[in-house]
Amino acid sequence: MTQVRHPDEPAQTDGAPLLEVSNLSISFDTREGSSTVVDDISFRIDRHKTLGVVGESGSGKSMTSLAIMGLLPKGARTTGSVLFKGEELLGRSEKWLRKIRGDQIAMIFQDPLSSLNPYYTVGLQIEEAYLAHRGGGRKNARTVAIDAMRRVRITDAERRVDDYPHQFSGGMRQRIMIAMALTCEPDLIIADEPTTALDVTVQAQILELISMLQAETGAGMLFITHDLAVVSQVADAVHVLQNGQTMEAGPTEQIFSRPQDPYTRRLLAAVPRIDEVVDVPRPVFGGVQ
Amino acid sequence: MSSYIARRLLWAVLTLLAVTFFTFLVFFALSPDPAVAICGQTCTPDRIATIQHQLGIDQPFLVQFGTFLKGIFAGRTYGEGASAIACQAPCIGHSFQNGEDVLTMIFGRLPVSVTLAVGAAVIWLVFGISLGLVSALKSETGWDRASMVVALAGVALPNYFLALVLQYVLVVKLQVLPFPSSVGFTEDPGLWFQSYLMPWIVLAFLYVALYARLTRTNVLDTLNENFMRTARAKGLPGSLILRRHALRPSLTPLVTLFGMDIATLLGGALITETVFGLNGVGKLAFDAVATNDQPVIMGVTLFAAFFVVIANIVVDLLYRFLDPRLRTVTR
Numbered sequence: 001m002t003q004v005r006h007p008d009e010p011a012q013t014d015g016a017p018l019l020e021v022s023n024l025s026i027s028f029d030t031r032e033g034s035s036t037v038v039d040d041i042s043f044r045i046d047r048h049k050t051l052g053v054v055g056e057s058g059s060g061k062s063m064t065s066l067a068i069m070g071l072l073p074k075g076a077r078t079t080g081s082v083l084f085k086g087e088e089l090l091g092r093s094e095k096w097l098r099k100i101r102g103d104q105i106a107m108i109f110q111d112p113l114s115s116l117n118p119y120y121t122v123g124l125q126i127e128e129a130y131l132a133h134r135g136g137g138r139k140n141a142r143t144v145a146i147d148a149m150r151r152v153r154i155t156d157a158e159r160r161v162d163d164y165p166h167q168f169s170g171g172m173r174q175r176i177m178i179a180m181a182l183t184c185e186p187d188l189i190i191a192d193e194p195t196t197a198l199d200v201t202v203q204a205q206i207l208e209l210i211s212m213l214q215a216e217t218g219a220g221m222l223f224i225t226h227d228l229a230v231v232s233q234v235a236d237a238v239h240v241l242q243n244g245q246t247m248e249a250g251p252t253e254q255i256f257s258r259p260q261d262p263y264t265r266r267l268l269a270a271v272p273r274i275d276e277v278v279d280v281p282r283p284v285f286g287g288v289q
Numbered sequence: 290m291s292s293y294i295a296r297r298l299l300w301a302v303l304t305l306l307a308v309t310f311f312t313f314l315v316f317f318a319l320s321p322d323p324a325v326a327i328c329g330q331t332c333t334p335d336r337i338a339t340i341q342h343q344l345g346i347d348q349p350f351l352v353q354f355g356t357f358l359k360g361i362f363a364g365r366t367y368g369e370g371a372s373a374i375a376c377q378a379p380c381i382g383h384s385f386q387n388g389e390d391v392l393t394m395i396f397g398r399l400p401v402s403v404t405l406a407v408g409a410a411v412i413w414l415v416f417g418i419s420l421g422l423v424s425a426l427k428s429e430t431g432w433d434r435a436s437m438v439v440a441l442a443g444v445a446l447p448n449y450f451l452a453l454v455l456q457y458v459l460v461v462k463l464q465v466l467p468f469p470s471s472v473g474f475t476e477d478p479g480l481w482f483q484s485y486l487m488p489w490i491v492l493a494f495l496y497v498a499l500y501a502r503l504t505r506t507n508v509l510d511t512l513n514e515n516f517m518r519t520a521r522a523k524g525l526p527g528s529l530i531l532r533r534h535a536l537r538p539s540l541t542p543l544v545t546l547f548g549m550d551i552a553t554l555l556g557g558a559l560i561t562e563t564v565f566g567l568n569g570v571g572k573l574a575f576d577a578v579a580t581n582d583q584p585v586i587m588g589v590t591l592f593a594a595f596f597v598v599i600a601n602i603v604v605d606l607l608y609r610f611l612d613p614r615l616r617t618v619t620r
Contacts, residue, residue, distance in 0.1 A: 071518060102524035115518070116519065117516040128533075129524075
């Protein structure tokens, strides 16, 4: 039987990689001319798999994720291709992308306090993500929101659903962000430095939670971070970026044990180890070519 | 919450007491002898002394202040014997020039000032916020620039100048509006509206400018907030993002400004009322200054201060309702 699909509706294609980014470049026009922030990068992500994108500030990690979501700032120019379940995402209308965002591709941002609207309860902010794609009324959405909060291990979710973001701790707020992202059971999760604003113990809990939920849902994940220790814990493959260009890419184990590129080696050398005696200065980044 | 309100009210009473004290002090120390003004041209020192005694201004400062305060809560009597004048509580002074209690005079003028302030507020809120929104959402376009030119004109043009231009064009040349007068709404609603339209526009013009600029800045700031990116990442429709996520954070700061502005205007829009000859509280103050009717000047000053203090409390309570972060901070 042939399924008839509305032309505005994203396709549900199986078999192809979940996400395939090919030769993606992003540039902005400035007064000094065109500035390229992401230069010809390519990678793919399959279901159940996590790709870690690492690099220092300004390396183009976040721009890549925003390009996938179609959330780049005004004036950005993109070339290349971003195929999600076989469908091209670049150049799509806002209306078309809206159907994908939050539903099939969800994002978890770095700073959960500023990423949540302080004027509304966390319950409403989770509900609206669900209602935008599934509909079904506020009452049902509230039940979904409470379930989502329980799933990310927020105790007393029935009561806390009516609390505001500032009434939660940093780690709890990030759990809310994760609950919001997972409400519609997305196929792809983009986590943009989700643990950077958190202290180390909370970081470990959030990483464990993300990995567990990913295993449950089978979603693919693009995990953006500057923290190599974090990426070694969560990623199946690693993509190293510097100044918008790919320095090195490969399976996590290979990147960590046999780095080929000098930049990757310097990045790894910059990570302090507990069993190491420091007698030489660590590499300094910024301006290092 | 109730303890917060009680605390705020207590502070309001203390603030009003302080305002009353300093206002009284300024009039005691700086203003010319009102007895001389009342006495007129053919005046003898004995007559001045009699009037001073009648006004109670021959007493030491603190005694005068105490009598004034007593008058607010229990009423007071000016002078003695057959010529004594009773001023009922709350008494904030008596105008010997007009032979009326100051509060009665203010209340007589208040409907005009309230009509002027509320009508102008409706105009400036509607147009100020709309212009600011258009300007922010169409930033760096012709719409933005046109809106900001209007806003700049509002700030730059003195309202007495605009009043004269409008009167000349709309009343004298085109004859589409009558000359403003203090017509009551119940007397003739049509004429009431036509009479107030020009003063409303003139008074609102400056505020439209201020509110448009503030709305523009706030909306642009909010659009750059991280939670706006989150809202888009959730796949919410643009109209919902604007209505729910952008407007509330952008417009909440306007509440403070609006509370203060409306309170100030209820204490009299001096220039607009004077230019259009509207007998409001502002015109009352203007006339009182011209004739050195000190009890009236002081009464209007206190009355305006009272509105500002009350507006402050209302704004604070409203803010706690609008911004949930404040509720927890002071819990």
